[in-house]
Amino acid sequence: MRGYQKRVIYLKNTGSQSFEGAYFVLRSDTAPLPSPQLMIDEANKIIEENFGSRTAKPQIRRGHILAFICGSLLTLAASVAVYFIVR
Numbered sequence: 001m002r003g004y005q006k007r008v009i010y011l012k013n014t015g016s017q018s019f020e021g022a023y024f025v026l027r028s029d030t031a032p033l034p035s036p037q038l039m040i041d042e043a044n045k046i047i048e049e050n051f052g053s054r055t056a057k058p059q060i061r062r063g064h065i066l067a068f069i070c071g072s073l074l075t076l077a078a079s080v081a082v083y084f085i086v087r
Contacts, residue, residue: 011039019043 007028012021022043026033034042 009033009039011036011043016040016044019047 007026009024009026010021011024022039024039024043
């Protein structure tokens with residue numbers, strides 16, 4: 001296209017844990033440039049919406065702990081039984 005121009009801004013060293021840099025393609029009807037902090041906040045919002053939070057820790061459920069304990073006790077019981085049979 002002749003005479004077509006996009007305004008592209010690249011932010012580097014954003015201080016974000018999710019990304020090192022970000023490219024922004026600004027709309028043509030955006031008159032003043034947004035502040036760098038506003039663009040960083042927007043980038044974080046986009047990442048959160050599309051990829052979910054990366055900082056969420058997995059939760060340990062009570063059923064998983066109970067299954068682990070039962071499995072451990074059964075293994076211990078089987079080991080003791082084998083020990084007395086072989087002995």
